[in-house]
Amino acid sequence: MCQKDPLDKNFNFSKAEPRLYEAWEKNGLFVADPEKPGDPFVIVIPPPNVTGNLHMGHALDVTLQDILIRYHRMKGDNTLWVPGMDHAGIATQNVVERELRSQGLTKDELGREKFVERVWEWKKTYGGNIARQLRRLGASCDWSRERFTMDEGLSKAVREVFVSLYEDDLIYRGQYIINWCPRCHTAVSDIEVEHEARKDKLYYIKYEVKDLPPLVVATTRPETCFGDTAVAVNPNDPRYGLYRGREAKVPLTERLVPVILDDYVDREFGTGALKVTPAHDPNDFLIARRHDLPFIMAIDESGKLTQAAGHYQGEDRDLVRKKMLGELDEKGLLEKIEPLDHAVGVCYRCRSVIEPLISKQWFVKTAPLAEAASLAVKDGRIKMIPVNWEKTFFDWMDNIRDWCVSRQLWWGHQIPAWHCQNCGRTTVSREDPDKCPNCQSNDIVRDEDVLDTWFSSGLWPFSTLGWPEKTRDLERYYPTSVLVTGFDIIFFWVARMMMMGLKTMGDIPFRAVVLHPLVRDPQGQKMSKSKGNVIDPLEILDNLGADAFRFALTAQAGQARDLKLDVKRVEGYSKFVNKIWNAARFALAALEGQSEADTGQAENAGQGQADTGKAFGLKPEALPDRWVRSRLRAVVGEVRSAVEGFHFDRYAEALYQFTWYEFCDWYLELIKPILYGPDKVARAKTLYWLKLTLLELLKLLHPVMPFVTEELWSKLSGQGGYLMVEPFPEVLDNQDDPSAEKLVRCLMDVTRAVRQVRSDFGLNPIVKVAPVVLTKNPEIRALIEANGQLLLKLMGAEKLSLAENFNERPKDSASNVLDWGEIWTPLTGLIDPASEEARLNKEADKLANDINAANNKLANPDYLKKAPEEIVSETREKLEAMETRLASIKRALDVVKGLN
RNA sequence: AGGCGUGUAGCUCAGGGGGAGAGCACUACCCUGACACGGUAGUGGUCAAGAGUUCAAAUCUCUUCACGCCUACCA
Numbered sequence: 012m013c014q015k016d017p018l019d020k021n022f023n024f025s026k027a028e029p030r031l032y033e034a035w036e037k038n039g040l041f042v043a044d045p046e047k048p049g050d051p052f053v054i055v056i057p058p059p060n061v062t063g064n065l066h067m068g069h070a071l072d073v074t075l076q077d078i079l080i081r082y083h084r085m086k087g088d089n090t091l092w093v094p095g096m097d098h099a100g101i102a103t104q105n106v107v108e109r110e111l112r113s114q115g116l117t118k119d120e121l122g123r124e125k126f127v128e129r130v131w132e133w134k135k136t137y138g139g140n141i142a143r144q145l146r147r148l149g150a151s152c153d154w155s156r157e158r159f160t161m162d163e164g165l166s167k168a169v170r171e172v173f174v175s176l177y178e179d180d181l182i183y184r185g186q187y188i189i190n191w192c193p194r195c196h197t198a199v200s201d202i203e204v205e206h207e208a209r210k211d212k213l214y215y216i217k218y219e220v221k222d223l224p225p226l227v228v229a230t231t232r233p234e235t236c237f238g239d240t241a242v243a244v245n246p247n248d249p250r251y252g253l254y255r256g257r258e259a260k261v262p263l264t265e266r267l268v269p270v271i272l273d274d275y276v277d278r279e280f281g282t283g284a285l286k287v288t289p290a291h292d293p294n295d296f297l298i299a300r301r302h303d304l305p306f307i308m309a310i311d312e313s314g315k316l317t318q319a320a321g322h323y324q325g326e327d328r329d330l331v332r333k334k335m336l337g338e339l340d341e342k343g344l345l346e347k348i349e350p351l352d353h354a355v356g357v358c359y360r361c362r363s364v365i366e367p368l369i370s371k372q373w374f375v376k377t378a379p380l381a382e383a384a385s386l387a388v389k390d391g392r393i394k395m396i397p398v399n400w401e402k403t404f405f406d407w408m409d410n411i412r413d414w415c416v417s418r419q420l421w422w423g424h425q426i427p428a429w430h431c432q433n434c435g436r437t438t439v440s441r442e443d444p445d446k447c448p449n450c451q452s453n454d455i456v457r458d459e460d461v462l463d464t465w466f467s468s469g470l471w472p473f474s475t476l477g478w479p480e481k482t483r484d485l486e487r488y489y490p491t492s493v494l495v496t497g498f499d500i501i502f503f504w505v506a507r508m509m510m511m512g513l514k515t516m517g518d519i520p521f522r523a524v525v526l527h528p529l530v531r532d533p534q535g536q537k538m539s540k541s542k543g544n545v546i547d548p549l550e551i552l553d554n555l556g557a558d559a560f561r562f563a564l565t566a567q568a569g570q571a572r573d574l575k576l577d578v579k580r581v582e583g584y585s586k587f588v589n590k591i592w593n594a595a596r597f598a599l600a601a602l603e604g605q606s607e608a609d610t611g612q613a614e615n616a617g618q619g620q621a622d623t624g625k626a627f628g629l630k631p632e633a634l635p636d637r638w639v640r641s642r643l644r645a646v647v648g649e650v651r652s653a654v655e656g657f658h659f660d661r662y663a664e665a666l667y668q669f670t671w672y673e674f675c676d677w678y679l680e681l682i683k684p685i686l687y688g689p690d691k692v693a694r695a696k697t698l699y700w701l702k703l704t705l706l707e708l709l710k711l712l713h714p715v716m717p718f719v720t721e722e723l724w725s726k727l728s729g730q731g732g733y734l735m736v737e738p739f740p741e742v743l744d745n746q747d748d749p750s751a752e753k754l755v756r757c758l759m760d761v762t763r764a765v766r767q768v769r770s771d772f773g774l775n776p777i778v779k780v781a782p783v784v785l786t787k788n789p790e791i792r793a794l795i796e797a798n799g800q801l802l803l804k805l806m807g808a809e810k811l812s813l814a815e816n817f818n819e820r821p822k823d824s825a826s827n828v829l830d831w832g833e834i835w836t837p838l839t840g841l842i843d844p845a846s847e848e849a850r851l852n853k854e855a856d857k858l859a860n861d862i863n864a865a866n867n868k869l870a871n872p873d874y875l876k877k878a879p880e881e882i883v884s885e886t887r888e889k890l891e892a893m894e895t896r897l898a899s900i901k902r903a904l905d906v907v908k909g910l911n
Numbered sequence: 912a913g914g915c916g917u918g919u920a921g922c923u924c925a926g927g928g929g930g931a932g933a934g935c936a937c938u939a940c941c942c943u944g945a946c947a948c949g950g951u952a953g954u955g956g957u958c959a960a961g962a963g964u965u966c967a968a969a970u971c972u973c974u975u976c977a978c979g980c981c982u983a984c985c986a
Binding site: 280529572577592769774777804878885 | 916929946
């Protein structure tokens with residue numbers, strides 16, 4: 012054997028990762044070519060925000076996508092993974108505004124144009140972070156096709172879609188009650204409002220009515236009363252019959268508002284009387300429309316009271332609430348205050364309380380689009396994985412409301428609409444107009460609003476491929492294959508892509524949606540900066556490497572909703588990386604040893620080690636080789652079906668088990684006698700299969716652990732090139748070898764049986780035993796004879812004999828009963844039997860119990876009649892086995908007692 | 912309020928009508944010539960509770976409890 016170490020003792024990931032990634036990228040291995048053959052396999056990355064830094068969610072998302080991409084690339088598909096970033100309207104604008112503020116500037120001082128320039132500058136400087144971080148994870152995206160939602164091409168797509176939706180009457184502008192964020196100073200859509208449960212108060216306030224007792228109204232928001240334009244009661248509420256047609260006085264004002272009747276009012280809630288504030292409550296808005304009530308803005312876009320609030324004008328809404336409660340109380344208009352649990356809407360960006368108010372905004376008419384999207388899922392054109400998300404999806408699509416798409420921001424796609432100052436006509440157009448097409452006036456102004464960020468993300472699957480141009484990419488790669496994302500953005504993004512894709516392209520945007528869990532901290536809490544429970548993926552990458560991290564994420568990516576990430580798990584898998592590394596180190600040493608020792612042995616190796624074994628034909632001969640090939644074949648099958656069915660956890664698990672517990676623990680041990688033995692031909696043959704199997708194992712592992720596998724490939728394959736573009740192993744039927752599997756299982760049985768005895772009786776590993784195997788099966792006898800030396804080593808024995816009859820049993824020996832025979836291990840003079848007696852008794856009790864249960868079962872006529880035959884006979888066999896085992900335990904007990 | 916989901920070993924989870932599983936952790940022994948980031952053998956669970964269907968239930972059904980999440984126009 013070779014003395015020098017062909018490899019370092021451990022994988023130096025921090026050095027290897029950047030080197031390997033750079034090599035892949037430089038060699039253009041990520042770049043897709045539409046002209047090449049192969050079924051297209053396409054993923055568009057969920058574009059991270061430009062402002063973003065890599066977090067756990069990205070890490071998981073990207074790892075799973077990269078597994079799919081690498082797998083399909085190796086499988087020979089024409090594979091494309093489009094990376095890119097989202098301009099993230101509010102988020103980015105907030106970041107840059109904050110930066111300005113630290114310089115004592117505001118965006119208004121700067122002006123729109125300058126401000127937008129600043130954002131672009133910011134993007135240039137800091138926007139590349141996330142792309143670099145994705146590279147560290149090993150993401151094999153086609154960076155030559157990287158896109159940004161504000162790119163020229165994508166902006167063109169946005170404009171084209173907006174205009175054509177407008178032309179199809181699917182976009183309209185109107186004055187409606189919308190969700191306003193007073194901090195971000197913009198409208199937000201319904202789903203951008205999150206509901207937070209709060210302990211609040213319900214205030215009972217008196218509205219005076221002439222000649223009648225005051226009408227008491229319950230409200231959580233007294234400060235909005237300055238916008239009240241009615242008080243409503245339920246028409247069937249007898250308590251308020253007298254108030255019909257009367258007027259009530261809004262407290263702290265002299266304003267009189269009508270008392271109206273509306274079914275919406277819940278008689279049970281509060282006093283059964285509702286103040287109607289159409290400009291600040293969506294329901295009141297609807298009531299007002301039914302009753303033709305006026306609208307009064309009481310709160311402005313900064314959350315301050317308007318002139319409608321009299322002396323409170325200009326003051327903040329929360330402050331006014333406090334002050335006016337005092338005033339109401341003073342004037343005897345506050346009846347009582349009750350505690351109330353309810354949900355309050357907050358901005359998903361900044362968590363400020365949303366102020367519903369009336370405003371002129373642009374909307375997308377979603378109902379027809381949603382119907383088409385639902386249909387695509389219902390008829391199976393788009394699959395959702397796991398399927399149970401479909402129900403949630405349908406639920407939402409069935410109850411969808413129009414989508415407010417205009418935002419009062421500067422950073423984003425400005426709406427292509429021009430308002431004529433002369434005739435008032437609004438023009439929506441693909442080209443910037445210079446005059447009003449209606450009245451020819453030059454006095455036209457562009458609408459100031461920009462579009463919701465999610466509008467452009469909704470076009471992502473086709474805008475990134477070049478649409479509206481008729482590109483080759485679009486033709487070849489649309490629809491995309493799979494969308495991989497967290498379920499938290501099904502509505503924000505997934506549904507919108509479906510609607511936009513179906514409408515614009517006339518085809519689904521992707522064939523499958525894989526929804527993975529959300530990464531939580533070990534307590535199951537959402538990771539957030541404010542909670543301080545964020546685990547930084549970059550830190551894990553630094554400490555444990557990308558492969559271990561990716562493997563841990565993959566192994567935990569089941570179909571549950573949460574993935575509670577445990578760093579310990581990553582540490583565990585970093586040991587797995589090490590295990591693979593060392594297995595390869597072993598193989599490499601053996602291969603090099605062989606090439607040195609066998610120099611000139613042309614009859615074995617042909618042209619040296621790279622081709623070693625080709626001369627032996629395609630069939631492994633030695634039992635370990637036959638076995639490992641057969642087992643590998645099974646694993647290839649498991650791996651392929653796991654990946655294709657998006658069972659990432661099973662994929663990882665299958666490889667972990669096979670690599671560690673079969674390939675390393677057994678195969679490498681089983682072949683050692685051959686590798687160290689005198690038969691050079693046998694050695695060369697086994698080396699061939701060792702190398703081949705290891706290389707194939709590297710291929711199987713590559714999608715999840717790209718770095719260590721690529722590194723080992725370069726050391727081991729001897730053929731240059733890159734593992735990442737090697738063909739993925741296939742399930743080959745001629746590799747199946749059940750008899751080899753059965754025989755190796757026999758070797759394992761014997762070994763484990765003796766090891767168990769050693770351990771049970773507390774034998775020191777130095778103590779040698781001399782077991783006797785009883786079996787009449789000639790095949791197994793031959794097997795044991797052939798592997799005598801190996802077995803001695805594996806079980807720590809000095810002698811192994813075969814017996815044919817029970818009466819050959821040595822005195823004072825422990826016995827293990829197996830399917831095909833029995834093993835006796837003589838213990839005379841070797842042990843202290845005191846503790847063993849208890850253990851055996853315990854096992855005997857348990858067995859007696861089980862035997863009893865099995866007997867009862869077999870005595871049940873219904874069971875015999877109705878249970879399938881194979882189940883019944885299985886039970887009989889089990890019973891028999893248990894009885895035999897019990898007998899042997901009893902014998903063991905005798906032995907132990909005898910030794911005492 | 913409705914919908915969805917979860918509850919299996921100390922932890923993280925897989926499985927899913929007929930023998931309770933994995934990883935980590937833990938215990939004992941072992942530095943045996945790839946790996947101590949290793950090896951061998953183990954400990955540990957009324958599969959949340961109750962009822963039902965069945966020859967057979969952790970698995971299917973119903974109820975209850977606990978915990979999540981999503982949706983929602985009780986001010």
